[in-house]
Amino acid sequence: MVIAAGLIRLYDFLSSGNAYKVRLLMTQLGIPFERVDIDILKGESRTDAFLAMNPNGRIPVLELNAEERLAESNAILVYLAEGTPFFPKARWQRAKVLEWLFFEQYSHEPNIATPRFWLTHFPITEDRRAALEQKYRLGYEALDVMERHLARRAFFVADEYTIADIALFAYTHVAHEGGFDLAPFGAVRAWVERVRSQRGHIPITAG
Amino acid sequence: MVIAAGLIRLYDFLSSGNAYKVRLLMTQLGIPFERVDIDILKGESRTDAFLAMNPNGRIPVLELNAEERLAESNAILVYLAEGTPFFPKARWQRAKVLEWLFFEQYSHEPNIATPRFWLTHFPITEDRRAALEQKYRLGYEALDVMERHLARRAFFVADEYTIADIALFAYTHVAHEGGFDLAPFGAVRAWVERVRSQRGHIPITAG
Numbered sequence: 001m002v003i004a005a006g007l008i009r010l011y012d013f014l015s016s017g018n019a020y021k022v023r024l025l026m027t028q029l030g031i032p033f034e035r036v037d038i039d040i041l042k043g044e045s046r047t048d049a050f051l052a053m054n055p056n057g058r059i060p061v062l063e064l065n066a067e068e069r070l071a072e073s074n075a076i077l078v079y080l081a082e083g084t085p086f087f088p089k090a091r092w093q094r095a096k097v098l099e100w101l102f103f104e105q106y107s108h109e110p111n112i113a114t115p116r117f118w119l120t121h122f123p124i125t126e127d128r129r130a131a132l133e134q135k136y137r138l139g140y141e142a143l144d145v146m147e148r149h150l151a152r153r154a155f156f157v158a159d160e161y162t163i164a165d166i167a168l169f170a171y172t173h174v175a176h177e178g179g180f181d182l183a184p185f186g187a188v189r190a191w192v193e194r195v196r197s198q199r200g201h202i203p204i205t206a207g
Numbered sequence: 208m209v210i211a212a213g214l215i216r217l218y219d220f221l222s223s224g225n226a227y228k229v230r231l232l233m234t235q236l237g238i239p240f241e242r243v244d245i246d247i248l249k250g251e252s253r254t255d256a257f258l259a260m261n262p263n264g265r266i267p268v269l270e271l272n273a274e275e276r277l278a279e280s281n282a283i284l285v286y287l288a289e290g291t292p293f294f295p296k297a298r299w300q301r302a303k304v305l306e307w308l309f310f311e312q313y314s315h316e317p318n319i320a321t322p323r324f325w326l327t328h329f330p331i332t333e334d335r336r337a338a339l340e341q342k343y344r345l346g347y348e349a350l351d352v353m354e355r356h357l358a359r360r361a362f363f364v365a366d367e368y369t370i371a372d373i374a375l376f377a378y379t380h381v382a383h384e385g386g387f388d389l390a391p392f393g394a395v396r397a398w399v400e401r402v403r404s405q406r407g408h409i410p411i412t413a414g
Binding site: 070072076082094096098099102103105106107109110127130145 | 263278280285299306
């Protein structure tokens with residue numbers, strides 16, 4: 001594959017919510033980029049070549065040039081959003097955005113993304129069924145936290161659409177694919193539609 | 208308990224590495240603060256009063272005043288470190304610090320902190336033994352990533368002691384309490400000693 005000099009490259013996997021966050025933000029910011037598909041199901045994120053780029057063996061990875069590569073979807077969001085309306089200027093509001101980004105990676109994604117990944121790609125073994133039950137319990141707890149917060153707010157921080165919304169949208173809007181029922185979460189569902197209506201929105205399947 | 212006006216309050220639990228990160232940074236920054244012990248083993252982080260402060264029911268929580276509270280240890284670190292030598296000024300280096308902070312919460316803490324918590328406080332049931340095996344596998348993978356990175360570096364980012372080191376030190380230096388053997392990780396062990404030798408360092412048990 002020939003790479004145009006200076007074009008940002010995203011090591012990507014289309015059904016990954018973590019990669020989608022970055023695709024969505026770059027599209028809404030109007031940043032041109034090139035996608036490189038890494039088929040994580042075929043082990044392409046664990047090859048020596050990939051591990052040389054990200055020793056943690058995960059996508060997405062943002063590549064600015066041969067020396068500068070950044071892993072961790074939410075770190076990439078902050079890096080790209082700095083100085084734009086997607087990341088607030090006020091110190092306290094930036095702190096609250098980070099609070100939600102860490103909530104997403106610790107309490108939300110491991111419980112809401114994983115059932116979708118398993119149900120989509122693997123047989124449900126006895127071990128996995130037990131693990132699923134715990135993930136549903138913790139995943140619904142995370143959705144409860146979001147529901148209570150959104151009951152009186154349009155967006156997560158500063159009443160504006162920020163990278164906190166992008167990060168939490170990525171796996172929430174496809175939670176049903178992992179067996180979650182969003183019907184009782186009216187505020188979350190209304191927020192999902194608000195995020196979808198933002199200018200330049202693209203669906204998770206858009207490359 | 209009477210609270211002096213203007214004093215930052217930390218809702219804390221002494222054996223928690225996540226809370227220790229904040230205690231360590233505030234001590235090294237010379238920020239006076241007041242500790243409020245929350246006994247998570249007695250459910251004190253799940254009371255209605257606590258959930259009103261942090262709906263996610265976790266410590267640490269940093270309280271600036273009656274309206275401003277911040278959860279998520281690594282968000283608190285960034286908030287406190289901004290504008291200090293603990294958080295670099297250069298945009299790319301800040302991004303790399305965030306990359307390690309998200310690595311810590313996603314790939315490191317869930318696998319390295321949890322065995323320590325279980326072994327310290329709970330009987331090892333059959334279910335927990337199976338879960339432990341997976342956590343050891345993933346925890347050693349995280350230690351491998353750290354070892355390779357530190358093989359040619361004194362600290363995680365910019366060859367300086369930053370909040371990336373504080374965040375990763377918190378549970379790495381007590382990993383043996385969860386059954387991890389750090390003997391094969393020479394670069395990690397040397398880095399642990401470098402972090403310990405930083406000015407104003409306090410041990411995890413220091414309130």
